[in-house]
Amino acid sequence: MVPGTFIHMAESLINIEALAALSYLEIAAGRKDKIAEDIGEILLYVERIRALDLSDEPDPREVQTPSDMREDIVGNHSEVECERIVENFPSVSSDGLLEAHAALGRDL
Amino acid sequence: MTIREIQTHLADGSMTARAVVDGFLSRIEKRDASLGAFLETYAGDARIRADELDTGGADKTTGALFGVPFVNKDNILVAGKVASGGSHILENYIGSYDATAIRRLKEAGAVLLGRTNMDEFGCGSSTESSAFGVTKNPLDTERVPGGSSGGLAAAVASQMVPCGIGSDTGGSIRQPAALCGVCGFKPTYGAISRYGLMAMASSLDTIGIIAANVEDIASVFRVISGADPLDVTSRTVDVPLPELGAVNVEGLRIGVPKQYFDDHLEPGIVDSIEQALRAYEQAGAVRVPLDIPILEDALAIYYVLMPAEVSSNMNRYDGLQYGSETPESDLFAQVRATRGAGFGDEVKRRILLGTFVLSAGYVDAYYKKAVRARYALRRALEEAFKDCDVIVGPTSPTVAWKIGEKFDDPVTMYLSDIYTVVASLAGLPAISIPCGALNGLPVGLQLMGRLGEDAKVMDAAHWYMTQA
Numbered sequence: 001m002v003p004g005t006f007i008h009m010a011e012s013l014i015n016i017e018a019l020a021a022l023s024y025l026e027i028a029a030g031r032k033d034k035i036a037e038d039i040g041e042i043l044l045y046v047e048r049i050r051a052l053d054l055s056d057e058p059d060p061r062e063v064q065t066p067s068d069m070r071e072d073i074v075g076n077h078s079e080v081e082c083e084r085i086v087e088n089f090p091s092v093s094s095d096g097l098l099e100a101h102a103a104l105g106r107d108l
Numbered sequence: 109m110t111i112r113e114i115q116t117h118l119a120d121g122s123m124t125a126r127a128v129v130d131g132f133l134s135r136i137e138k139r140d141a142s143l144g145a146f147l148e149t150y151a152g153d154a155r156i157r158a159d160e161l162d163t164g165g166a167d168k169t170t171g172a173l174f175g176v177p178f179v180n181k182d183n184i185l186v187a188g189k190v191a192s193g194g195s196h197i198l199e200n201y202i203g204s205y206d207a208t209a210i211r212r213l214k215e216a217g218a219v220l221l222g223r224t225n226m227d228e229f230g231c232g233s234s235t236e237s238s239a240f241g242v243t244k245n246p247l248d249t250e251r252v253p254g255g256s257s258g259g260l261a262a263a264v265a266s267q268m269v270p271c272g273i274g275s276d277t278g279g280s281i282r283q284p285a286a287l288c289g290v291c292g293f294k295p296t297y298g299a300i301s302r303y304g305l306m307a308m309a310s311s312l313d314t315i316g317i318i319a320a321n322v323e324d325i326a327s328v329f330r331v332i333s334g335a336d337p338l339d340v341t342s343r344t345v346d347v348p349l350p351e352l353g354a355v356n357v358e359g360l361r362i363g364v365p366k367q368y369f370d371d372h373l374e375p376g377i378v379d380s381i382e383q384a385l386r387a388y389e390q391a392g393a394v395r396v397p398l399d400i401p402i403l404e405d406a407l408a409i410y411y412v413l414m415p416a417e418v419s420s421n422m423n424r425y426d427g428l429q430y431g432s433e434t435p436e437s438d439l440f441a442q443v444r445a446t447r448g449a450g451f452g453d454e455v456k457r458r459i460l461l462g463t464f465v466l467s468a469g470y471v472d473a474y475y476k477k478a479v480r481a482r483y484a485l486r487r488a489l490e491e492a493f494k495d496c497d498v499i500v501g502p503t504s505p506t507v508a509w510k511i512g513e514k515f516d517d518p519v520t521m522y523l524s525d526i527y528t529v530v531a532s533l534a535g536l537p538a539i540s541i542p543c544g545a546l547n548g549l550p551v552g553l554q555l556m557g558r559l560g561e562d563a564k565v566m567d568a569a570h571w572y573m574t575q576a
Binding site for chain 2: 039043046047087
């Protein structure tokens with residue numbers, strides 16, 4: 001077996017490290033076993049929905065949602081509101097640009 | 109003091125808004141050290157606002173909540189104030205604007221006293237998952253107040269504030285209200301704008317209200333409900349507002365699903381629910397036994413859909429868009445480290461679970477199946493509501509439990525939501541009101557109504573609170 005911490009399911013094993021990588025989430029080594037065990041138990045509980053016979057149900061994409069959704073529209077916001085948003089940003093350059101770490105040159 | 113009592117005192121001049129605010133702030137100072145309901149109080153701002161109301165020449169009848177103190181759960185934005193969502197990752201985040209519900213309350217003359225503790229991003233049922241400590245139940249400080257709005261429920265139950273607003277995604281207003289012996293209302297999905305509410309599971313999130321009685325809940329609902337162009341999910345047609353006059357329940361058809369009285373229900377709670385049902389029947393209401401098998405699967409459906417949406421909504425907390433960064437040498441390592449350090453275990457569990465049910469190979473078996481099951485549940489409830497006006501049952505399968513008792517057992521903790529997730533999945537209005545006690549701890553009665561019939565739910569609950 002490939003080394004690592006696994007979620008035990010009825011039919012398979014799920015590698016918690018792979019799931020954490022997909023989630024962009026660092027899990028402390030000391031917590032992996034417990035979190036994997038917890039997720040295994042939750043999946044065991046929700047497993048029951050797989051047995052539901054829903055063949056008579058319409059395709060959800062054709063069912064109207066309870067909310068009368070409108071088109072998404074970009075609104076006007078006050079200058080103060082925009083300033084507060086920028087203040088929450090981790091880094092702002094002297095010429096007012098929002099700074100982030102470089103996305104290129106990363107380890108893949 | 110209730111909202112009505114406050115308004116009577118303000119109208120007859122026996123109290124000023126400042127005196128009302130000082131009274132509640134003084135109570136917070138005395139009681140909150142032992143409860144931990146508040147993350148922050150805004151004493152200075154509240155007193156300034158109260159003085160403005162007292163001296164500004166404002167007509168005391170113009171603001172529907174003139175001089176009424178309130179609090180907000182820590183996941184609703186207030187301009188210029190910290191909004192952490194109960195999480196370390198946002199502990200320094202300052203709200204850029206007022207949430208629509210906050211703005212409407214302020215415009216109605218209500219005075220904000222502070223922000224209350226909660227499970228991190230709403231992920232929890234006991235307020236033990238807050239990054240800032242556990243809130244205690246004011247009725248027994250060795251027990252949890254419920255969650256995720258435990259701070260808000262504890263603040264109202266200990267009379268530190270008459271009312272407050274918070275989020276209810278799967279029961280986060282109703283369940284803590286039940287465990288603390290107060291009233292908690294979740295509206296029809298979209299009836300109250302979510303603009304300024306931190307998203308947890310967007311198809312389920314609502315803003316709800318906790319207060320000591322239904323009349324106070326109705327007073328707040330009248331102010332904060334209604335269409336909002338800033339929230340795409342806000343209903344374009346307003347729901348009818350509650351009037352709560354001389355409510356008559358004669359002929360009211362009360363649906364009682366047999367699935368609500370299952371093995372999960374703590375023995376003893378049934379007696380309180382039965383007693384409440386008999387009170388309705390004696391007043392002329394009609395009990396309608398219901399059999400809705402899919403209710404047994406509601407919690408499983410919820411615990412597939414909710415984590416899926418949580419995993420998506422939590423993506424924004426990466427140290428770049430939102431959240432305090434944990435510096436690393438490259439971007440993705442930094443994102444992983446930031447999220448690893450900033451989130452607690454329960455949020456991490458739900459992100460991982462959500463990622464799993466959405467991943468290739470499992471999305472059909474879990475997520476897509478749950479989406480279909482959710483519609484089946486909605487249709488089953490629509491059928492049930494053809495024969496009844498409200499559906500009634502327990503809010504929580506247990507009374508408040510000891511702190512730490514369920515914390516390391518997520519499935520047992522999740523079962524606390526087993527009766528509340530139904531209204532959430534169907535987008536229906538529901539309220540929890542106190543209906544007796546078990547071993548000295550309050551039991552909650554949940555009433556659920558048809559889509560848009562928020563007023564009918566409140567009317568039926570108000571009758572029980574005032575006339576049963």
